[in-house]
Amino acid sequence: MASPTIASLFGRSPIKPIQTHMETVCECVALLSEFLANVIAEDWDKANQCGKQVVRLEKDADKKKLSIRKHLPNGLFLPVNRGDLLELLSTQDRLANRTRDITGLVWGRKMTIPASMQEKMTDYVGTAAQSSRYALQAIEELDELLSTGFSGLELKRVAEILDKLDKAEHNNDKQQIKLRAALFKLESELPPVDVMFLYQIIDKIGGLADTAQQVGSRLRLLMAK
Amino acid sequence: MEVITEHATVLLIMAAAFGFFMAWGIGANDVANAMGTSVGSKALTIKQAIFIAIIFEFAGAFLAGGEVTSTIRKGIIDSAAIEGSPDLLVFGMMASLLAAGTWLLIASMAGWPVSTTHSIVGALVGFAVVGLGFDAVQWGKVSSIVASWVVSPVLAGTMAFLLFMSVQKLVLDTDDPFKNAKKWVPMYMFLVGWMISMVTLTKGLKHVGLNFTYGQSMGIATLVGLGVVAIGVFLLSRIQPDATLEERSGYRFANVERVFGILMIFTASAMAFAHGSNDVANAIGPLAAIVSVISSGGEVAAKSALPIWILVLGGGGIAIGLATYGFKVMATIGKKITELTPTRGFAAELAAACTVVLASATGLPISTTHTLVGAVLGVGLARGIAALNLRVVGTIFVSWLVTLPAGAGLTILFFFILRALFGG
Numbered sequence: 013m014a015s016p017t018i019a020s021l022f023g024r025s026p027i028k029p030i031q032t033h034m035e036t037v038c039e040c041v042a043l044l045s046e047f048l049a050n051v052i053a054e055d056w057d058k059a060n061q062c063g064k065q066v067v068r069l070e071k072d073a074d075k076k077k078l079s080i081r082k083h084l085p086n087g088l089f090l091p092v093n094r095g096d097l098l099e100l101l102s103t104q105d106r107l108a109n110r111t112r113d114i115t116g117l118v119w120g121r122k123m124t125i126p127a128s129m130q131e132k133m134t135d136y137v138g139t140a141a142q143s144s145r146y147a148l149q150a151i152e153e154l155d156e157l158l159s160t161g162f163s164g165l166e167l168k169r170v171a172e173i174l175d176k177l178d179k180a181e182h183n184n185d186k187q188q189i190k191l192r193a194a195l196f197k198l199e200s201e202l203p204p205v206d207v208m209f210l211y212q213i214i215d216k217i218g219g220l221a222d223t224a225q226q227v228g229s230r231l232r233l234l235m236a237k
Numbered sequence: 238m239e240v241i242t243e244h245a246t247v248l249l250i251m252a253a254a255f256g257f258f259m260a261w262g263i264g265a266n267d268v269a270n271a272m273g274t275s276v277g278s279k280a281l282t283i284k285q286a287i288f289i290a291i292i293f294e295f296a297g298a299f300l301a302g303g304e305v306t307s308t309i310r311k312g313i314i315d316s317a318a319i320e321g322s323p324d325l326l327v328f329g330m331m332a333s334l335l336a337a338g339t340w341l342l343i344a345s346m347a348g349w350p351v352s353t354t355h356s357i358v359g360a361l362v363g364f365a366v367v368g369l370g371f372d373a374v375q376w377g378k379v380s381s382i383v384a385s386w387v388v389s390p391v392l393a394g395t396m397a398f399l400l401f402m403s404v405q406k407l408v409l410d411t412d413d414p415f416k417n418a419k420k421w422v423p424m425y426m427f428l429v430g431w432m433i434s435m436v437t438l439t440k441g442l443k444h445v446g447l448n449f450t451y452g453q454s455m456g457i458a459t460l461v462g463l464g465v466v467a468i469g470v471f472l473l474s475r476i477q478p479d480a481t482l483e484e485r486s487g488y489r490f491a492n493v494e495r496v497f498g499i500l501m502i503f504t505a506s507a508m509a510f511a512h513g514s515n516d517v518a519n520a521i522g523p524l525a526a527i528v529s530v531i532s533s534g535g536e537v538a539a540k541s542a543l544p545i546w547i548l549v550l551g552g553g554g555i556a557i558g559l560a561t562y563g564f565k566v567m568a569t570i571g572k573k574i575t576e577l578t579p580t581r582g583f584a585a586e587l588a589a590a591c592t593v594v595l596a597s598a599t600g601l602p603i604s605t606t607h608t609l610v611g612a613v614l615g616v617g618l619a620r621g622i623a624a625l626n627l628r629v630v631g632t633i634f635v636s637w638l639v640t641l642p643a644g645a646g647l648t649i650l651f652f653f654i655l656r657a658l659f660g661g
Contacts, residue, residue, distance in 0.1 A: 016566050017350035017606050017629065018270045019573035021613055025623030031487075089627045091620035156489050159580065161402070161620040164410035 024083045026090075026097060027154050033076040033104055034227075038148040040069035040108045041141050041220065047115050048137050052130050056122065063115040070108040077105045091158060092234050100230040104151070107144055107223050114216050121209060126202065129194050129210075136191055139184040140217050143224035146177035150231055162235050170235065174228045184221035188214060241324050244659060245531050248327060252531075255334040256524035256547075257554045262338060263353055263516050264558020266345055266566060268294060270606040271512040271589075272505060273570030274613075278582040280501035283564050283571065289502070290509045290563075291556040297513025297597075298552035301437045303543055304600035305515050308378070309357065309522025310529075310543075312600065314365045318373035323530045328655045329368050329648070330523035333360035336647035337519070340640065350633050352604035355640040357519045358382060363645020364652055385601040386637070389592050390611025396588035397615030400425075404497075404580050405619070409490060415478050418496040422473060423466045425583065429503045430465030432591050433510055434458040440598035465503060472499045490580070497579035504586035511593035512605045513552060519602065521551035577613070581621050585612040607633055 043066050050059035080101055084094065117123075125133050150173045153166065160166040191214050199207050241248065272290050275281040281289065319326045337356035344351040358379070365373045408417045435458035438449050449457065476499060478492045488494075525547050532544075577585065589605065589612040596603045610633065617625045 016266070016270050016273065016570050017633070018273055018609060018613070019570045020348075020350075021610055021626055021629045022574045022576055022622075023624030023626045025576045027623045084624075087626065087628050089614075089617055089625040091617070091623065152487060155487075158621065158623060159405075159490050159578075160409045161405050163405070165412070166410065 023088045026080055026084055027158060029076065029080045029083075030097070030101060030104070031151055031154060033073055033080065033101065034148050034151040036069055036073045036076060037104050037108045038144050040066055040073065041111050041144040041224075043069070044111055044114065044137050044217075044220075045134070045141055047118070048125075048134060051118055051123065052125055052134070054124065056119075059119060063119045066112055066115045070112040073105055073108040077101055091162065096230065096234045100227065100234060103223060103226045103230050104147075107147075107220065107227070110216060110220050110223060114213060114220070117209070117216070118213060123206070123209060123213065125210075126195075126198055128198065129191060132187065132191050132194060136184065136187045136214075137217055139180055139187060140221040140224070143177055143180040143184060143221040144227075146173055146180055147224045147227040149173050150177065150228060157235065167235060170231070174232060177225060177228045181221045181225040184218060188218045241327060241531060248331075248659075249528065249531055252327075252331055252334070252524050252527040253550060255331060255338065256520050257550055259334055259338050259353075260517065260520035260551045260554025261558035261561075262341055263520060264294070264555035264560075265562035266341070266558075267353060267516055267606060268509070268512060268555065268559050269563045269566035269570055271508050271609060273567050274574065274577055274582045274586055274609070275501050275505035275508075276567050276571035277574035278498070278501060278577050278579045279575075280498040280579050280582065281505060283567055285502075286505065286567060287559055287564055289506050290559050293506045293509035294513035294517075294555045294559065295552035297510035297515075298517035298555065299513075299545075299548045301440070301510070301514035301594065301597050302517040302521075302548060302551070304440055305518035305597050305602050306522045306525055306543060306548075308382075308600040308602060309361070309518045310526040312378050313358065313361045313375055313382075314369070315373050315375050318365075318369045322369075324659075325368050325656075327527050327530055328659070329361075329364035329652055330526045332648045332651035332655055333357060333364055333644075334520075334523045335651045336360045336363075336644055340643050340647055344636070344640070349636050349639075350606065350629065351636045351640045352607060353516060353519045354602045354604045355386070355637060356644040357522070358602060359641035359644025360648040361523075362641070363648040366645070367649045368652055382601055382603075385596060385603050386607065389596055389601075389603045389608045390614075393588045393592040393608045393612040394615030394618070396591060397584045397612035398619050400584035400588055401581060401616045401619045401621050404584060405621075408493060409580065414490060414493045415496065418493045419473060419476075422496055422500050423469055425500055425587070426469040426503050427462040427466050429462075429500075429507050429587060429590075431458050431462035433507050433594055434461040436594045436598045437514075469499065469503060472502070490578075494579050497583055500583045501579045501586065504583045504590060507590035507594075508586045508605075508609075511590040511597065513555065514597035515593050515603060516605060517548070517551040517555060520554060521547050524550070576623055577616075581616045584621075585609065585616050588612040588615060 043062055047059055047062040050062055150170055153170045156166050157170065195210055268290050272286045276283055276286050337360045340356045341351065341353060362374055362379060407421050408414050411417045435454060438454035438457055473496065476495050482491045483489050525543050528544060528547060589609040592608050593603065593605050616622055
């Protein structure tokens with residue numbers, strides 16, 4: 013027998029799956045700190061394991077993304093704009109993709125971080141990971157937002173988290189400038205190709221924090237209706 | 238005329254069997270739609286839902302089912318048109334029951350969202366037009382019934398929208414949602430008890446021999462409401478906030494939902510009561526018409542009272558249908574609609590129950606399921622539901638367009654078969 017009327021009225025909610033997707037993404041980003049520690053220690057075996065874990069999580073996030081898209085057909089009546097929701101999902105997913113890019117590049121070239129930059133780099137990766145944790149924290153509020161009809165106190169609560177996210181991203185920007193300055197001083201001592209790639213890695217990690225902030229902006233758009 | 242007196246017992250047993258079969262079908266399929274929301278929101282287990290449904294379906298059918306039954310029995314077909322031909326009425330009513338039952342069987346196997354009410358109204362109109370002539374149908378009444386099919390989901394939707402908005406404003410969107418839930422939930426409980434008893438008292442109880450004035454009804458309804466609140470407050474006192482639950486579930490309103498879970502026991506009871514009061518008529522309305530013709534020895538007595546045993550048969554049939562098959566359907570629904578948490582589910586149920594009870598009191602046969610669909614959409618419009626499948630609304634419209642002629646066509650077929658069999 014086919015589903016009874018009331019049951020067929022309910023579509024699959026995308027809220028919980030989007031939250032789970034973000035959890036996976038965040039786990040993936042968080043691995044970057046461990047990866048960097050291994051790279052600094054030049055323990056390439058452990059770095060390799062870490063990198064593989066990142067690839068696994070990135071694939072996992074991809075699978076979740078596709079499943080959410082598949083279950084979000086056009087005819088569904090959603091409390092938020094479907095386009096905004098799908099954009100949010102893509103932005104979340106980009107966090108995992110960027111993380112994989114970074115570990116792939118560092119591992120592929122067996123890059124070493126110059127001693128004078130190591131501490132700054134660790135902090136820099138730390139704030140990028142922190143930004144994505146704040147983004148996750150905001151995404152975790154989606155079900156509460158839904159219960160309160162995207163209004164009132166709950167909006168304020170999410171706005172506070174997003175402010176923290178913005179601050180973390182801003183910090184990350186400042187750290188980026190300092191790291192670049194540190195690298196600039198070392199330029200003459202290092203092989204030029206290494207320098208080029210170090211700049212690229214700094215850029216990519218900064219992009220990670222930017223993307224985390226974009227998750228926040230997407231969420232703001234989603235709520236602003 | 239002789240046909241009826243000759244075959245009185247056979248006809249009576251057949252009619253009772255058809256009516257019982259129909260009531261069984263309503264219990265097996267329809268009730269699950271009405272009660273499944275409570276199971277889906279985990280406010281009730283299936284066993285508890287069945288238990289509540291059996292009691293309140295029966296109570297609703299017995300206490301408040303009279304008005305709609307009388308509409309089905311004598312509101313759609315003009316009694317003047319059948320004055321001289323009671324045998325036609327008996328065959329027609331039987332054919333209607335059979336046709337509606339057959340159509341529901343076909344439709345539920347195909348998974349179409351058809352309504353028992355629409356089938357039986359289509360059947361009655363079909364029989365009247367073919368068997369008695371176009372003028373035998375009370376078109377004014379029929380058009381008001383059809384209008385109520387559009388109005389009821391809209392009304393339920395509006396009420397559900399407002400109820401859910403009130404929960405957001407009074408409870409969820411506050412600094413201490415749990416405290417406010419405990420404060421406001423008893424008010425909603427009062428509303429449930431007061432609404433249902435008020436409507437029943439003013440309209441439903443005449444056939445049980447009780448007549449209350451408006452003032453008396455108001456007083457009793459208030460007492461019932463307060464009684465419900467007393468039971469509710471007792472149940473609520475056992476709900477203490479679970480400090481780790483919100484952490485574990487990642488949902489800040491997890492404890493609030495537990496408070497509204499208690500409220501849902503009451504709204505589920507109201508829903509079952511409302512459903513019983515409206516839908517029992519589909520099964521026993523035609524039966525009541527047949528019984529009144531046969532028992533009066535072939536007279537078409539428009540004024541005769543509704544025998545209590547018929548209401549009992551209808552209520553019992555629904556209960557048995559629920560216990561034998563309805564629990565399966567309920568389990569299917571429960572698994573599928575987990576998104577409807579108690580804060581949302583209660584709003585949908587209470588709105589639907591109030592609308593259906595109002596319709597019952599006015600004697601309008603409406604579809605409980607479609608009313609509930611309207612109520613759920615109302616909660617969705619308040620941005621409370623993550624994903625609603627609007628295609629269902631389309632299929633419901635199509636089912637309206639198909640069910641009426643299908644019910645009518647099948648009835649005409651059965652009508653001629655029965656007449657040929659009994660040689661009327």
